Amino acid sequence: MSELVRLERRASIAVVTLDRPERMNALSWASVQRLGEIGRELAADSTVRLCVLTGAGEKAFCAGADLKERQGMSRAQVREMLSAYRTELAWLSRSDFVSVAAINGVALGGGLELALTCDLRSISEAATLGLPETGLGIIPGAGGTQRLARLVGVSRALDLTLTQRRIAAAEALSLGIVNRVFPETENVLESTLKWLEPVAEGAPIAQRAALLSVRAAQQLSLDAGLDLERELYERCLESTDRDEALRALAEKRKPLFQGK
Numbered sequence: 001m002s003e004l005v006r007l008e009r010r011a012s013i014a015v016v017t018l019d020r021p022e023r024m025n026a027l028s029w030a031s032v033q034r035l036g037e038i039g040r041e042l043a044a045d046s047t048v049r050l051c052v053l054t055g056a057g058e059k060a061f062c063a064g065a066d067l068k069e070r071q072g073m074s075r076a077q078v079r080e081m082l083s084a085y086r087t088e089l090a091w092l093s094r095s096d097f098v099s100v101a102a103i104n105g106v107a108l109g110g111g112l113e114l115a116l117t118c119d120l121r122s123i124s125e126a127a128t129l130g131l132p133e134t135g136l137g138i139i140p141g142a143g144g145t146q147r148l149a150r151l152v153g154v155s156r157a158l159d160l161t162l163t164q165r166r167i168a169a170a171e172a173l174s175l176g177i178v179n180r181v182f183p184e185t186e187n188v189l190e191s192t193l194k195w196l197e198p199v200a201e202g203a204p205i206a207q208r209a210a211l212l213s214v215r216a217a218q219q220l221s222l223d224a225g226l227d228l229e230r231e232l233y234e235r236c237l238e239s240t241d242r243d244e245a246l247r248a249l250a251e252k253r254k255p256l257f258q259g260k
């Protein structure tokens with residue numbers, strides 16, 4: 001039996017692959033539980049700097065909820081699933097490491113919501129995105145209405161949620177849903193890793209401080225956010241990596257960061 005979701009480590013980078021290509025990498029109960037397990041494993045490992053989430057095969061990143069499984073679920077089980085999306089997937093936006101969705105094919109419904117839970121998103125030029133839920137008599141239930149509205153604004157989020165239209169990578173980029181579009185000829189996972197090399201190789205304390213500070217901007221008042229930024233700056237100021245960066249600059253060489 002397939003593993004549903006595969007975890008592979010490449011030094012400080014974790015690559016998490018949804019691996020049910022025969023079902024377009026749809027999210028079953030078991031795959032959501034497995035994602036939660038992976039999140040707990042990665043959270044316990046302070047060497048993880050970057051987590052890339054992608055889909056197996058070329059057609060899909062994730063086609064959303066497993067609609068075949070959903071047919072056999074009671075209303076109570078669906079309610080449990082909605083809670084599980086929240087508890088088992090939240091690590092993607094709360095961990096000490098950066099998360100990025102490398103969208104290699106369609107990301108529909110819960111698939112797009114999963115990508116929206118990540119800090120960053122890249123997409124293959126051939127991939128499309130959409131929220132088909134209202135056409136199925138439901139609404140996005142894995143945070144999509146809230147995260148999309150915060151990312152692109154209420155009006156644009158309403159367009160995508162109410163019309164259910166599928167958008168191409170270029171439109172996703174112009175709306176700000178994705179950060180980068182990679183040509184079809186490139187492997188989106190490898191191109192994403194190259195794009196984010198500075199994250200995986202940068203000063204760990206500064207990278208984490210920047211991540212936590214920017215993430216908090218959506219939750220805090222400006223004054224509280226400025227206080228947090230000051231507090232996080234202090235951690236960098238006290239670090240020996242900061243001294244090393246200044247020394248390396250003066251000596252015209254690459255800094256050697258130690259995360260201290």
Ligand code: COA
Pocket residue numbers: 022023024026059060063064065066067068069106108109110132133136
């Ligand atoms: N859950 C379970 N199985 C799914 C699935 C999903 N969300 N999406 C696709 N599959 C399965 C199909 O049933 C099919 O399996 P089968 O051959 O055993 O019937 C297989 O994946 C391939 O899908 P198919 O529709 O033949 O491929 P396609 O390239 O023509 O279309 C999609 C791909 C993803 C566009 C289309 O399958 C689709 O629209 N899926 C539903 C997406 C959706 O509405 N998601 C939101 C859920 S809230």
